[in-house]
Amino acid sequence: MDLELSESELAFQAEARSWLAANVPAQPLPSLDTPEGFALHQEWEARLAADRWSVVSWPREYHGREASLVEWVVFEEEYYRAGAPGRVSQNGIFLLAPIIFEHGTQEQQDRFLPTMATGERIWAQCWSEPEAGSDLASLKSTARRDDARGGWVLDGQKIWCSRAALAHWGFGLFRSDPEAQKHAGLTYFLFPLDAEGVTVRPIAQLDGEAGFAEVFFDDVFVPDADVLGAPGDGWRVAMSTAGNERGLSLRSPGRFTAAADRLLSLYAERPDPRVADRVVDAWLRAEAYRLYTWGTVTKLKDGGDIGAAGSVNKVWWSELDVALHETALDLLGPDAELESRWLDGYTFALSGPIYAGTNEIQRNIVAERILGLPREPKGAQR
Amino acid sequence: MRFELTTDQRDFAASLDALLAASDTVAVARAWAEGEHAPGLALWARLAEQGVTMLATEATPVEVCIAFEALGRHAVPGPWVESAAYLATELAGSAQEAIASGTVATVAVPPHTPYALDADVAERVYAAGRDGVRTATPGEPHVSVDRTRRLFSVAPGPVHDTADRSQEAFDLAVLATAAQLLGAGERVLADAVTYVKQRKQFGREIGSYQAIKHRLADVRIALDFARPLVHGAALDPAPRAVSAAKVACADAAYLASRTGLQVHGAIGYTQEFDLSIWITKIRALVTAWGTPAFHRARILDSLVGSHG
Numbered sequence: 001m002d003l004e005l006s007e008s009e010l011a012f013q014a015e016a017r018s019w020l021a022a023n024v025p026a027q028p029l030p031s032l033d034t035p036e037g038f039a040l041h042q043e044w045e046a047r048l049a050a051d052r053w054s055v056v057s058w059p060r061e062y063h064g065r066e067a068s069l070v071e072w073v074v075f076e077e078e079y080y081r082a083g084a085p086g087r088v089s090q091n092g093i094f095l096l097a098p099i100i101f102e103h104g105t106q107e108q109q110d111r112f113l114p115t116m117a118t119g120e121r122i123w124a125q126c127w128s129e130p131e132a133g134s135d136l137a138s139l140k141s142t143a144r145r146d147d148a149r150g151g152w153v154l155d156g157q158k159i160w161c162s163r164a165a166l167a168h169w170g171f172g173l174f175r176s177d178p179e180a181q182k183h184a185g186l187t188y189f190l191f192p193l194d195a196e197g198v199t200v201r202p203i204a205q206l207d208g209e210a211g212f213a214e215v216f217f218d219d220v221f222v223p224d225a226d227v228l229g230a231p232g233d234g235w236r237v238a239m240s241t242a243g244n245e246r247g248l249s250l251r252s253p254g255r256f257t258a259a260a261d262r263l264l265s266l267y268a269e270r271p272d273p274r275v276a277d278r279v280v281d282a283w284l285r286a287e288a289y290r291l292y293t294w295g296t297v298t299k300l301k302d303g304g305d306i307g308a309a310g311s312v313n314k315v316w317w318s319e320l321d322v323a324l325h326e327t328a329l330d331l332l333g334p335d336a337e338l339e340s341r342w343l344d345g346y347t348f349a350l351s352g353p354i355y356a357g358t359n360e361i362q363r364n365i366v367a368e369r370i371l372g373l374p375r376e377p378k379g380a381q382r
Numbered sequence: 383m384r385f386e387l388t389t390d391q392r393d394f395a396a397s398l399d400a401l402l403a404a405s406d407t408v409a410v411a412r413a414w415a416e417g418e419h420a421p422g423l424a425l426w427a428r429l430a431e432q433g434v435t436m437l438a439t440e441a442t443p444v445e446v447c448i449a450f451e452a453l454g455r456h457a458v459p460g461p462w463v464e465s466a467a468y469l470a471t472e473l474a475g476s477a478q479e480a481i482a483s484g485t486v487a488t489v490a491v492p493p494h495t496p497y498a499l500d501a502d503v504a505e506r507v508y509a510a511g512r513d514g515v516r517t518a519t520p521g522e523p524h525v526s527v528d529r530t531r532r533l534f535s536v537a538p539g540p541v542h543d544t545a546d547r548s549q550e551a552f553d554l555a556v557l558a559t560a561a562q563l564l565g566a567g568e569r570v571l572a573d574a575v576t577y578v579k580q581r582k583q584f585g586r587e588i589g590s591y592q593a594i595k596h597r598l599a600d601v602r603i604a605l606d607f608a609r610p611l612v613h614g615a616a617l618d619p620a621p622r623a624v625s626a627a628k629v630a631c632a633d634a635a636y637l638a639s640r641t642g643l644q645v646h647g648a649i650g651y652t653q654e655f656d657l658s659i660w661i662t663k664i665r666a667l668v669t670a671w672g673t674p675a676f677h678r679a680r681i682l683d684s685l686v687g688s689h690g
Binding site for chain 2: 003302360366370
C-alpha cells in the first residue's frame with residue numbers, strides 16, 4: 001500500500017504544472033454561460049488542445065496523450081491547483097466521449113472526437129424531460145423510423161439541458177419502440193441543436209445565467225449515422241455515462257482540494273473562531289475525497305468496477321462542494337451576498353445534489369445495492 | 383501508487399476477524415464489565431500469539447490499523463491502545479519487549495488521556511509526563527459510560543527508561559483509536575442493516591422505507607470516507623493526518639451509533655441487547671485520546687500555519 005507516484009508520473013506532473021503556470025489566464029474568465037464567456041472558454045479549450053492537455057487520457061490521434069488513470073487524476077489536481085478555467089466542453093469530454101469510444105463506430109469516432117477535443121464543437125447533455133428527471137426510464141420523447149430517408153424522426157421535449165443555450169450539438173435518449181417496457185426501446189441519438197425542427201429555449205438559473213435550456217423537437221430528422229449504439233439499446237449505452245458522471249470522471253478531487261486551499265487562505269486572512277471547525281471539516285472532507293479517489297483509481301487499475309460506489313462518491317462530492325462554499329460565505333460575513341468567485345461557486349455547487357441523479361436517488365442506490373435493503377414496494381413511491 | 387490493502391494485509395485482517403468472530407467477544411466484554419477478567423486475558427494472550435502486540439514495533443501503522451479495526455468491530459475489551467500502540471512505541475528495551483510479547487500494561491497520558499484504562503488488570507502501570515514515562519501506582523477507579531472501561535487515577539513514581547518518542551506514541555495511539563472507532567462503526571451498521579431487513583412494521587420490512595434507507599446510506603458513506611483517512615494517516619502518521627483520521631472516524635462511528643440505536647428502537651436502548659456494548663464504547667472513544675475539538679484545533683493550526 002502506498003501513495004507514491006512513479007518517476008514517469010512525477011515527470012508528467014511536472015510537465016503539466018509548468019505548462020499550466022505558463023498558460024492559465026491571469027484573470028478568471030467570464031461565466032461560460034454568457035456568450036462572451038463561452039467564446040473565451042472555447043479559446044481556452046483550443047489552447048489546451050494545441051499542446052495536448054484538453055483530453056490527456058485520449059489516444060494521440062484525437063489530440064490526447066494516452067495518459068493513464070493515475071496521470072489523469074494528477075493532471076486534474078494540477079489543473080485546479082493552478083486556478084485554470086472550468087471546462088466548457090465537460091459534458092462532451094466526460095459524459096459523451098466515453099460512450100463514443102465504447103459504442104461509437106470508427107466513422108463516428110473520427111467525425112465527433114477531434115472537434116470535441118479542440119472545443120470547436122461544444123456538446124449539451126439532453127437527458128431529462130418534464131416528466132422524467134432521475135427516472136429516465138419514463139422518457140416520453142419519441143423517435144419514429146423513417147426508412148425512406150434512412151434515419152429517425154424525433155419529437156418531444158427535453159429540459160434542464162446543460163450548456164444547451166450556447167452549445168452546438170446535443171445527445172439524449174428517445175423512445176424508439178412505444179411497445180417496449182420502460183428501459184427497453186430507447187435509442188441514443190446525437191443531433192445538431194440548429195437542425196430544422198429543433199427549438200432551444202434558454203432557462204435562467206438561480207444566478208441569472210442560462211446554464212441550461214429546454215429543447216423542443218418537432219419532426220427532427222436524424223440519419224442512422226448519428227445513432228449511438230444499436231437502436232433500442234439506448235438505456236444500456238446511456239448507463240455507462242451515468243456511471244461516469246456519478247463516479248470518478250466528472251468530479252476529480254482537484255476541484256475540491258483547490259477550493260479547500262482557497263478556503264484556508266480566506267480563513268488565514270479573516271479568521272473567525274466561530275467558523276473554524278467548519279473550515280477544518282471542509283478541508284477534511286476534501287482530503288478524504290482525495291484519498292478515496294486514489295483508492296478508486298487502484299480498484300480500477302486492478303480491473304475492478306466502480307458500480308454503486310459511484311453513488312457514494314456522488315453524494316460526498318456534491319455535499320462537500322456546497323459545504324466548502326457555504327463555509328466561505330459565512331467567513332465573508334456581510335460581504336457574502338456581493339457578487340464574487342465564492343458566490344458563483346456557491347450557486348454552481350447548489351446544483352450538485354440535484355443533477356446527475358438527485359442525492360435522494362443516490363442514497364436509495366447505496367441502500368439497495370450496497371447495503372442490500374429491500375426495494376420500496378410498487379406504488380409506495382408515487 | 384497502490385492505495386489499497388495488499389493481499390497479505392487483507393489475509394491478516396480476515397484471519398483476525400475469523401479468530402475474533404469465533405471467540406464470543408460479546409461474552410468476553412460482558413465478563414470484563416463484571417470484573418471477570420480471565421476470558422479477556424486469555425483472548426489477549428491469543429491475540430499476542432497472532433502478533434497483535436508487536437505490530438507497533440515489528441510491522442507498520444497500516445497493520446496496527448487493521449488490527450485495531452478488528453478489535454473495534456468485535457468490541458474486544460482491555461487497554462489495547464495503551465499497551466500495543468502507545469507504550470509499545472514510547473517504551474524502550476526490556477519494557478518494550480515485554481509489551482510486544484503480551485504483557486498487559488496501561489498508561490495515563492494527561493491531559494488527553496488523564497486516566498489509566500484497566501489499571502486493575504494491567505501488570506504494569508505508567509504515567510506520561512513532560513520528562514517521559516514513569517511507572518505509576520493506580521488510585522481510585524472511575525466509572526466509564528463504557529462498562530468495559532475502568533479508568534484509574536494514577537500517582538506517578540520514578541522516571542522510567544523511555545525511547546523519548548512520546549509524540550509518535552501519542553499519534554499512533556490516536557490513529558489506533560480512530561481505527562477502533564471505524565471497526566465499531568462498521569459493526570453497528572452491519573447489525574442495523576441485518577435488523578431492518580427483518581423487523582416489520584405496517585406490513586413490510588422497515589428497511590424498505592426511504593427514511594430508514596437514507597439514514598443508513600449516510601452511515602455507509604461516512605464510514606467509506608473515514609477509511610481512506612485512516613489508511614492515509616497510516617502511510618504517513620503526521621499529526622495532522624492522524625487527527626483527521628480521528629475526527630472522521632469519531633464522527634462516522636458516532637453517526638453509526640445514533641442511527642443504529644434509532645432504527646432498533648427501544649430494544650437498542652437496553653443494556654441486555656448487544657448493541658449497547660458498541661454504542662457506549664463509541665461514545666467513550668469519541669473523546670478518548672483527544673476530543674474532536676482538540677483534533678480539529680490541531681488540524682487548523684497545522685493548515686493555517688502552513689498558509690500564513
